[in-house]
Amino acid sequence: MHMGTSESRTLSVAAAGTLITLIAFTAPLATINPTAAALGADTAGGTWILSSMSIGLGAVLLSAGTIADDFGRRRTFVGGAIVLAVASVAAALAPSTLSFVIARIAQGVGGAAVIASSLGLIAHAFLAGPARAAASGVWGAAVGGGIGLGPLVAAGFERSADWRDAYWVIAIASVSVAAVARRLLVESRAEHARGLDIAGTALLATGMSALLAALVEGRSGWGRPVVLILAAAAVVLLTAFVIVEARSRIAMLDLRLFTEPAFLAATGAAFATGAGIIALMSYMCGFVSVALGISTLGAAWLLSAWSATSVVTALFARRIRMSGRMQLVGGLVAVGLGQSSLFGITGDTSWQRLVPSLVFTGMASGVVNAALGREAVASVPAGRGSLGSGANNTARYVGSAVGVTIVAVLAARPAGSGAVALADGWNQASLFTTGISFVGALLVLLCRPRRTPQTTPDAEVVTSDGAPSPRRSSDTARP
Template identity: 30%
Template sequence: MRSPAMSSLPSPAPSAVRRRLILLTLCVSLFMAMLDNTVVNTALPTIERKLGAGISDLQWIVDGYSLALSALMLTASTVGDMFGRRRAFVAGLALFAVGSTVCALSRDVNVLISGRVLQGAGAAAFMPGTLSIIRQVYADERERSTAIGIWAGVSGLGLGLGPLVGGPLVDHFGWPSVFWINVPVGMAGLIAGMLLIPESKDRAGRGLDITGQLLAVAGIGAGVYATIEGPVRGWSDPAVTGLYIGAGVVLLLFVLVERRSRTPMLDLGFFRDRIFAGSVLAGLFLYLGMFSVLYFLSLWLQVVLGWSPTGAGLVIMPAMVVVACVTPLAGWLTGRIGGGWPMAAGLVCSAFALYGLTRYGTGASYRHFWWLLPVIGMGMGLTITPITATVLDRVPAARAGMASAVSNTARELGGVLGVAVLGSVLSSRMAERLRERLTAAGVPASERDRLVAATTGGTGRPQAGLGAGARLSHAVNGAFVDGLHLAELSGCAILLAGALLAVALVRGGRGPAPGSRGGKSGELDTSDAHDDTDGRATVAT
């Protein structure tokens, strides 16, 4: 026997006022999640002193969040699409608030890392749903494009404002305050979500792809774990290489399973669309090249130049002002010329900013490099909105959550890879240059090796408090800056490669992919009703 597989019936369109309140709720929650990618950066030196954290601990505090977020986002998006996007949004906010409370109360670095993982799991549950809910609530394409532009602007602002918000909080209220701030915001979003957001889900012809879910979590988790540990243990360490091999095998199995599944958690057909694939890659390259800069910039300002956490946070303000101004323009351009050229222009701007930062070192002053910060904001603003709008525009509405999760996962993976790989580049060059400086100073080989090992780490972070005086401090800072410049040049090359990909794959792409919508705005094409893997009307066994 066969029976119709029903998806949830559409609810009446919310009023204009309610739509704005829903968008506000979604954007505030998204801002909080993106903020937590970078807000902790300014607190790292304080956490190191207060909790006795080491190099590996500090990297896990940063990347434990990204690990959980990137590994669980695809799974969470599928669960939200099937069982209710509002339900997943509310549950994710609750888990995020719990994780924030664990972080704020922790007095042990391992507990703090566990709290960061809980935060990441909560963010994975609600972040993909924010775009899916926008897609459902805003039926008019022009209104939806504007809403997506606002969403993308808030995403960029949250990422960039992390140091600005975190600095004053750490200076005046201590490092736990960067986590306590999430609790009232999360609870307010939870209550607003329950009251305002209509429930929506698309279960037509779909089932839980348990095998695919487990393989995706295991493969992404193993790969990200190896990338985080690689700079600390060494890239040739058997555990690291074993994890990479295991991740490759598991992800290959994942692709094979998804190709055979009647109800896959990831529709691999998305990637046959060059415009969708190019947009996802552009996001990956943006975060791979730029995300780590926010991490390194904070360390450079505080450890090398001696700035306070507040000062290091305020330095990013010009970039954020430009992001807020440019994202609506980027959305307008995308609607008229497609997303390829704005993405490429943003990536080129970001590459130019990184190259410009290589001109400044241990004696830099804000008046020398301030002009590069608006360029960073221009690059982020021109790139994020076109990526988001293009990805959503190329898929059916019923697959908006899956497409959003794919795009967000790619960006999170880019951020993790950026910190780990470019951090390894920085660390290697720093160790090489420090060894040269110590040799020139006549330091004995045994002492030289000890100092190099004690002063550098997998993240390339220079360590203070070694008790070796101003001369060693000057050598360490100079070596750190040499490593930082090489990492910035490497990031510049990555961003330029991303710009070329955007031009080659996304240029000229406007509007939805063929067959992704029906005749009316926001409706799905039901001409392929027999296809039970694309979320349209179907008949299931």
């Protein structure tokens, strides 16, 4: 991939921030048992430890994308990285389950700002076409790499030192990427700012928080008052959000986007990715440790058979000669086929049985991740790349929260105990996530693009260091 110095800096920093955020997101997967023991967490507390960062991500991703486009993508990226660092320090020092969960939610808030602004930075720096496709592949590789590295980093520290040390490393990495971004990146934002939609931002954040909290609490019993109250609050708040956005002149989310096939395809594919393969892989580390007797570090390495393959495939996905929409269709179908091959696990299955399926599914996931990065930006108006990223990743992490909840319920259904019951639960869960991937592929296939007039070429501006920076004509750049 040939690109200038300014573009390479932008891509490197944006991908690094995304990688660090995903490492933070998946770190507890491999160390949930020692973490829960150190914090004195019961079963419900363990569930919150695993799920709390999703609440922060899902609650503010869309808002962060809008803020980045209107008030500065570099500023939002740097601020998010600093919040992620501070929250990681709080997680490393947390004395109790409650303080750790609060720190993880704050990690999600900071990570949301980083992820949403990262794709906006890339969209501003790279012209639509081969250059942006290659850059989106690198971003997609960072997503897959972070998912795989998180458990490896945490398990490695837990084995050699202390599980808390992983959060110190995340904090140091976050501060470093914030400093580099502040020094090297050029500020950019949409030419026509809509203004801060305070009502919409507050309603979406509280509504999404209530929804995700209800999903987490529901795993301990769906009829409990706290679950019903949270679910009712989510319905009321999110309904109010839709009403406010429909009437607002400065709406953070133009609801007409949901009538656009490209936006529906990208958002639906992101939700299916979260509720499908990400949900199943989130459950896998714990499953293979208990059911197959694999060590914490071994489980993390097994997960990397999927994630590492997705990294390599995402980097080369630009060479696939088909539209982004059809890449999503083909990728999701292949992901579904890969998950279906994970069905049929028994109590005496060896870990080697899983590797070919994980490698194949990882290849397909890499194609999906690369295409999602590109389609998220392409599905929204010019100059609103961070909004597209925020909406797309909101769908991904809400989908993950929904999928993990359903997988947990299905995995607990088989009667009995021991490896046989765990294997039965895994098989039911894999069938569900397989179906989600196929349904997602069908949805994207049905979202046929509309014919639109040919757009004018993207403009080029000169950045503060004198290097040409191709961008959409509706963007402005500031040193």
